[in-house]
Amino acid sequence: MDLLANLDLGLAVAVSPQNLMWCLVGCLLGTLIGVLPGVGPVATIAMLLPVTFHLTPVSALIMLAGIYYGAQYGGSTTAILMRMPGESSSVVTCLDGHAMARKGRAGAALTIAALGSFFAGTVATVLIAVASPLLAALAHQFAAADYFALMLLGLVGAVVLAHGSVPKAIAMVLLGLLLGFVGGDVNSGVQRFTFGIPELQDGIGFVPVAMGLFGLAEIILNLEKGVDVYGAIARIGSLWPTREEARRAVPAVLRGTALGSVLGMLPGGGAILSSFTAYVLEKRLSREPQRFGDGAVEGVAAPEAANNAGAQTSFVPLLTLGIPENPVMALMVGAMMIHGIQPGPEVMTKQPQLFWGLIASMWVGNLMLLVINLPLVGVWVRLLGIPYRLLFPVILLFCAIGAYSVANSGFDVLLTAVFGLLGYALAKLRCEPAPLLLAFVIGPLMEENLRRALLLSRGDPSVFVTRPISLVLLALTAVLLLSVALPGVRRLRETAFAE
Amino acid sequence: MTPTKALGAAVLSALLALSAPAAADTYPSKPIRYVVPFPPGATSDNVSRILAQRLSEITGQPVVVENKPGAGTALGAELVAKAEPDGYTLLNVTNATLAAIPHLVKLSYDPETAFVPLALSGDSYSYIAVNPEVPGKDLKEFIAYAQKNPGKLNFGTAGNGSLGHIYGELLKLRTGIDLVHVPYKGSAAALNDAVTGQVQVVLDPAALPLAKAGKLRALATLNAQRSPALPDLPTIHEAGVPNWNARLWFGVAAPAKTPPEVVAFLNATFNKILAEPETVEKLRALNLEPRRLSVDEIRAVVREDFATFGEIIKAANIKSE
Incomplete structure (x- = not known):
């Protein structure tokens, strides 16, 4: 069979000693930078690009890919231990992952994240190997109208994300939308909320907002409380999940993998949605949604599986069309072109070693990450034992480096500080930053696709209901909206009767 | 020019001449900063890394590529426009930065006088x-x-x-x-x-x-010559569209007041690099055709493009504030 022969070829390339070594180097580096808050894969790959000039193209791509998914693994570590999301996809992991850490289940949370990610990575890799062209065709069914409907669903889901009061969650969503509007409008080029500051012309970056609202705010709150040892919040506890935790995690990982595999390959923001959507789905399906935000295992397992599956399937547009769907993929294109490989649909047939070698190395890399990460869980957890007065300046320093490294911009460091203060204020007001952040990410995509859909239909709004994908997504949105609103309606009625 | 201004200019150039030999003899004596106004992975970034590596090997000084994206290249360009004009801060440009963006965006520097071009590293095929x-x-x-x-x-x-x-x-x-x-x-x-x-x-x-x-x-x-990658594809002229004068090229520039000796040195060095078969091959892989022009020749190209882009942007009422 063709597929087996191809995989055989790929594995032969991937497990050659040289490529194994570069895969290991990439995975190690990726894990390391993923663990450093805010220092993301884009900055790291950009720094290491010159090194890859001296490698063969296959080795270069294998190493860069290793950095990419290594960072996805590592990013969850800081999210769980310090409530510090380094990557958009680890924001939701903060919610229940850090809550678990506070209860002394940090080891279990990290282990579940690593095992869930490995499982999802394996499934997604097989999926890419078997069905890349099919997956690409599926992703191509999505038009601007469908994206809009998907984003709308995500936005309503943002309200569900919230742990407490619904009006406050809606207020946070609105604030997030406003922040997302900052910058030049894609359609008209008009500047919005930029106050003549050139650094704001391209909008506010994700890293300053996420790191400020979650990480810095957390530091301020801890200092206020006079925390002296982070780990003192709780015992370190067993590193392995309990039977009960495992029972809850398994179906969540399965659902997360499926969701992440599909959403990850949608070009333009699909990957961001996958972990959020997985979390919302788990909370909706759960019989005890009140456990979410308070250390629910499903709230760690599902998004972690989803983001890793998404990280793998986001290679689909690159491998099938040569079109990069996120900045990391754009760097991979750059690396290919420097080696004289024109990325595009022809890579699969003209450079089979490269194509199948890269796919096989994805699985090898995931296995390596599991082997690297499981023993490290104990090391990371012990980090919590470091006195906080020593730990927090280091975290702060890495945050500043991370914020700066995204675009070599001092302005972004300043913005991170401002969002840190905002995050502190929100915590005092008992408003949750997660819906704000999701709306901040989704809002601009939603607007862009709404206006593009209307531009393409020449102003006819019926496109949203005549396209089947869009119609289904809008119907789901309506159902979700009702399910959020109904308990509120019932409560309102109950209070009315009581009077 | 008034007599006082002329005198001032003469004194200034005399002073520059006095300090110049020292600068030219020792340049470059410290690391060079090579600003790219695009994110990593963009074509500009790839071109810059190829040129920076060779410049570093030839001069023996590190050449550090620094990505400074934002505001349609205006952030990176402003950084270089306002940098010390000593030859230690270079800007990777496209003709869009030099000739199109000035018609679209209000800039904090004068695009026509802020830079001196050093190289035209490649015409791009579109x-x-x-x-x-x-x-x-x-x-x-x-x-x-x-x-x-x-x-x-x-x-x-x-x-x-x-x-x-x-x-x-x-x-x-x-x-x-x-x-x-x-x-x-x-x-x-x-x-x-x-x-x-x-x-x-x-x-x-x-x-x-x-x-x-x-x-x-x-x-x-969309070029005057056929693309080597698709030699059977006619050019837009051959396909019957008249007067097609827009184009895209990549280059290197420095702050305008960079000492002339340093400008001459960098222009010569870049043109030497652009003649190396290995570099040419790498640039062709990026869909670019390197050219080796003098500073004045590149200036003429910029002026021509500035007029062309101005005309199109005005006629089509393109806006991007």
């Missing part, structure tokens, strides 16, 4: 390509089809004021067809939607691999 379902086997038939269906076809671009936008508006001006502009954030998304048929037309260098694989149909090369 293509007009359509979704394979669109009727018309060549550009002429496509234009005829578009004329019969005014306002029905869309062209996708990397954004307002992007080169694809300017190319599209120029095509409309020169042929009288009516296409609707659909801006995206970056050309990758626009190309993706051209493959799926959401938009029908793209005008972009990155259409090449998709055209080669049959996912898009290339109609013409």
Whole structure:
């Protein structure tokens, strides 16, 4: 069979000693930078690009890919231990992952994240190997109208994300939308909320907002409380999940993998949605949604599986069309072109070693990450034992480096500080930053696709209901909206009767 | 020039002449900062890394590529425009930064006097390509089809004021067809939607691999010469569109007041690099054709492009504040 022969070829390339070594180097580096808050894969790959000039193209791509998914693994570590999301996809992991850490289940949370990610990575890799062209065709069914409907669903889901009061969650969503509007409008080029500051012309970056609202705010709150040892919040506890935790995690990982595999390959923001959507789905399906935000295992397992599956399937547009769907993929294109490989649909047939070698190395890399990460869980957890007065300046320093490294911009460091203060204020007001952040990410995509859909239909709004994908997504949105609103309606009625 | 000003200028140039030999003898004596106003992975970034590596090997000094994206290259360009003019801060440019953006954005520096060009590292080949379902086997038939269906076809671009936008508006001006502009954030998304048929037309260098694989149909090369990558594809002139004068090229510039000796040294060094077969091969892999021009020749090219882009942007009323 063709597929087996191809995989055989790929594995032969991937497990050659040289490529194994570069895969290991990439995975190690990726894990390391993923663990450093805010220092993301884009900055790291950009720094290491010159090194890859001296490698063969296959080795270069294998190493860069290793950095990419290594960072996805590592990013969850800081999210769980310090409530510090380094990557958009680890924001939701903060919610229940850090809550678990506070209860002394940090080891279990990290282990579940690593095992869930490995499982999802394996499934997604097989999926890419078997069905890349099919997956690409599926992703191509999505038009601007469908994206809009998907984003709308995500936005309503943002309200569900919230742990407490619904009006406050809606207020946070609105604030997030406003922040997302900052910058030049894609359609008209008009500047919005930029106050003549050139650094704001391209909008506010994700890293300053996420790191400020979650990480810095957390530091301020801890200092206020006079925390002296982070780990003192709780015992370190067993590193392995309990039977009960495992029972809850398994179906969540399965659902997360499926969701992440599909959403990850949608070009333009699909990957961001996958972990959020997985979390919302788990909370909706759960019989005890009140456990979410308070250390629910499903709230760690599902998004972690989803983001890793998404990280793998986001290679689909690159491998099938040569079109990069996120900045990391754009760097991979750059690396290919420097080696004289024109990325595009022809890579699969003209450079089979490269194509199948890269796919096989994805699985090898995931296995390596599991082997690297499981023993490290104990090391990371012990980090919590470091006195906080020593730990927090280091975290702060890495945050500043991370914020700066995204675009070599001092302005972004300043913005991170401002969002840190905002995050502190929100915590005092008992408003949750997660819906704000999701709306901040989704809002601009939603607007862009709404206006593009209307531009393409020449102003006819019926496109949203005549396209089947869009119609289904809008119907789901309506159902979700009702399910959020109904308990509120019932409560309102109950209070009315009581009077 | 008034007598006092002339005197001042004379004194200034005498002073410069006094200090110059020292600068020229020792340059470069410390690391050089090479600013790229695009994110990592962009063509500009790739070109810069190739040139920076060779410049570093030749001069023995580290050449550090620094990505400073934002505000349509204005952030990075401003950084270099206001940097110490000592030859230790260089800017990777495209003619869009030097000749198109000044017509679109209010800048904090004077684009016409802020920079001195050092090299023209490559002319870029761009293509007009359509979704394979669109009727018309060549550009002429496509234009005829578009004329019969005014306002029905869309062209996708990397954004307002992007080169694809300017190319599209120029095509409309020169042929009288009516296409609707659909801006995206970056050309990758626009190309993706051209493959799926959401938009029908793209005008972009990155259409090449998709055209080669049959996912898009290339109609013409938007250059004066045929592209070596698609030698059978006619140029836009050959396809019958008159007066096509927009183009894209990559280059290197420094702050305008950089000492002339340093400018001469860098111009000569870059032209030496651009003559190396290995560098030429790498640049051709990026779809670029390197050229070796003197500083004055590049200045003339910039002036020509400045006028051309100004005319198109004004005629088509392209806005990007």
